[in-house]
Amino acid sequence: MKRMTMIQALVALLLMLCPMTISASTAVNANATNQKSHKVYEMVEEMPMFPGGQKEMMAFLSKTTKYPPEAVKKKIQGRCLVQFIVEKDGSISNVRVMSKVHPLLDAEAIRVVKSMPRWMPGRLKGKPVRVKFNLPVTFSLG
Structure with missing residues (x-):
């Protein structure tokens, strides 16, 4: 029992x-x-793309970037590398400068990237995924 x-x-x-x-x-x-x-990918089958392609992105950067007056006065130039994530919906997040030039130019590069329109997202096996993207932004007084 x-x-x-x-x-x-x-x-x-x-x-x-x-x-x-x-x-x-x-x-x-x-x-x-x-x-x-x-998960954030670095390489996918279809990489993210700025609306209209690289030519339109260069035009956007040229039109939107405002050279900081103090940087012009001090003749500061250079190229900073901006890294960001293109989200599944094409929005931009986690913007940061990986290769810095000067705080004024770095801040302007971040401002311009944050103001970008939605991108066409990267795709893996036909589905949108988050992709890390590096964009060089050049500041030249020449």
């Missing part, structure tokens, strides 16, 4: 733990899917 009660208690305990195992498994799977969707 005692043995039967012990078996019943063990079965009851197993039945109570079963939903916890299923629930934990579901949470782990959801977290793995979430991490996968937040």
